[in-house]
Amino acid sequence: MIIIIHREGIPFLIYAFVIMLLVIFISIFLFSKSINLFISIFFIVLYVFFIFFFRNPKINFYDNTSYNENKEKEIVSPADGKIVDIKKIFENEFIRKDCICISIFMSPFNVHVNRFPISGKIIYVKYHPGKYIIAWFQKASLNNERTTTVIETKKKQKILFRQIAGFLARRISIYAKKGSLVRKGEEFGFIKFGSRVDVYLPLKSTILIKKGEKVIGGKTKISIIP
Known part of the structure; x- marks a missing residue:
């Protein structure tokens, strides 16, 4: 192989x-x-x-080659890993309102490629320097080194997702560029040696996964937005 x-x-x-x-x-x-x-x-x-x-296995990514309104609303996991939290939270960096936050923890044994959870236009990208608290903890999303990216869909929905460095991680790579049009499943970054990715969704989103479930980046459907 x-x-x-x-x-x-x-x-x-x-x-x-x-x-x-x-x-x-x-x-x-x-x-x-x-x-x-x-x-x-x-x-x-x-x-x-x-x-x-550092493996980057080829997988059959979520098919979005043709327009389909239902598929356009489906959010896929931005990373391989385990769902460690699903909760309502106020997002105060860009969206500035209550959202559903899905947190995905990547252990050192997961594939660490990060992928866009939905297609659309990138309207916000920002890198935040910070600490290296264990990524499993919720406070890591506010204190750790992290990046924030926001995609606006064709229906003007704004989906925010955040790379968060963990205790072992010492470098976040992000390829997302503000103003770019991107497709679901494409790479947007990489985090080394244990980390987390959070996805912030509208409150009326339908959640398709549960806490403790394992997911595959670019493939596992985690939500349907309204």
């Missing part, structure tokens, strides 16, 4: 390979054969994990 590596991972994997190879080479002269073998196996396992983490 061929593993496709995401572009965010290629520089990291090259640097990690060189550093690990150098450490293994130096350990040959400093330690016994048994210790050197342990170090070599450890780095091999660690490198395989890095490859696994």
Whole structure:
């Protein structure tokens, strides 16, 4: 099976390979054969994990090639992971009114590619520097390093979603550009090593998933907006 590596991972994997190879080479002269073998196996396992983490598997993305009013209202998950919260909350950065917030937690073992949950025009993009609280906690959405993106649909509905860095994550990559027209399922970013994505939906939205459910980015339908 061929593993496709995401572009965010290629520089990291090259640097990690060189550093690990150098450490293994130096350990040959400093330690016994048994210790050197342990170090070599450890780095091999660690490198395989890095490859696994930066994988970008091809999936059959949600089909939105032809216009369909019902499909246009369907929101898909922006990330692989687990639904950790679904609740009513006041969104105070852009929408500034009560919304339904769906929080998706990505562990280090999930695919970390982020995808647009709906098609439309990007009307707002902002990066916020911050802390690195464990992404599972709700306060991470206000205190952690994060990005906020808002898409306006053809029906003028505004859908906000937020990348949130976690305890291990130290870099958020976002490709969304204000003014761009985007399609559901396309990549909009990547977060390294554990993180969360929140989606803010209109109050009258129909929720199709439940807390604790596992979802697939660009594929699992999570809601239908009014």
